Amino acid sequence: MARVSTATIKEKKQNGEKITMLTSYDYSMAAMVDAAEIDMILVGDSLGNVVLGYEDTLPVTMDDMVHHTRAVSRGTSYSMVVADMPFLSYHVTIEEAVRNAGRLIQEGSAQAVKLEGGVERVDTIKAILDAQIPVVGHIGLTPQSVNQFGGFKVQGKDVETARKAIEDARALDEAGVFAIVLECVPTPLAQRITQEVSCPTIGIGAGPYCDGQVLVINDMLGITRGHVPKFVKKFAHLEPLIQEALLAYKKEVESGQFPSAEHGFKMKSEVLEEL
Ligand code: KIV
Secondary structure: OOOOOOOHHHHHHOOOOOOOEEEOOHHHHHHHHOOOOOOOEEEEHHHHHHHHOOEEEOOOOOHHHOOOOOOOOOOOOOOEEEEEOOOOOOOOOOOOHHHHHHHHHHOOOOOEEEEEEOOHHHHHHHHHOOOOOOOEEEEOHHHHHHHHOOOOOOOOOOHHHHHHHHHHHHHHHHHOOOOEEEEEEOOHHHHHHHHHHOOOOOEOOOOEEEOEEOOOOHOOOOOOOOOOOOOOOOOOOHHHHHHHHHHHHHHHHHHOOOOHHHOOOOOOOOHHHOO
């Protein structure tokens, strides 16, 4: 089956079909997500929290993103791979932003990039699009702005910030992004934006009326240690299963039950004798 393209994603909105997206950060997980025919895999800079153990996404570097994007890409043949542009990779100059977006495509083998921000990022997005690199926008609770927001808070709850979110979505749509992630915005605002823009909206903590949905894979599989946001639905509870397997392994190795003969390799008796 051919890989999902930007055209497939746009067609889904036109046909009223929901779009699926999940994060992945490594080859094995990406291969499973790809086999499930999820439309898009996001190599999110959430890898900072999920994989690298940072408190937020700010320390994630371009080299981190390229490394993980390459691993994810190797596991896929169907899902479109979208790589996040990390903090400071697109804020300093437009030229640097295009070069960094290009690295995620050229070295990471992603098909598209995602970056955070609205009106203030339009010129940068247009330059990346000029380099023939498809872009996903991201507005609402943009985690790279955590210090400006003063924490991870729902965005667009008052008239002023809701208006700003609508303006941002319109500006991104007009600039030519092929999808917009709406993170942690009230459901009616997400619904309004989804109706107003021509490109698909992909919600996370944005209610049921977006054109698609994205979740952090560790959250939905129930393997996140620590805080899991309220909007997450756990489709599996793998952490206790993994803990159980780890304890069983420890017990069997310590008692000598594992490995047994069936887990070893035979040797010809002549070789053994000569030895
Ligand atoms: O980094 C990430 O995983 C994201 C999603 C939460 C949308 O940007």
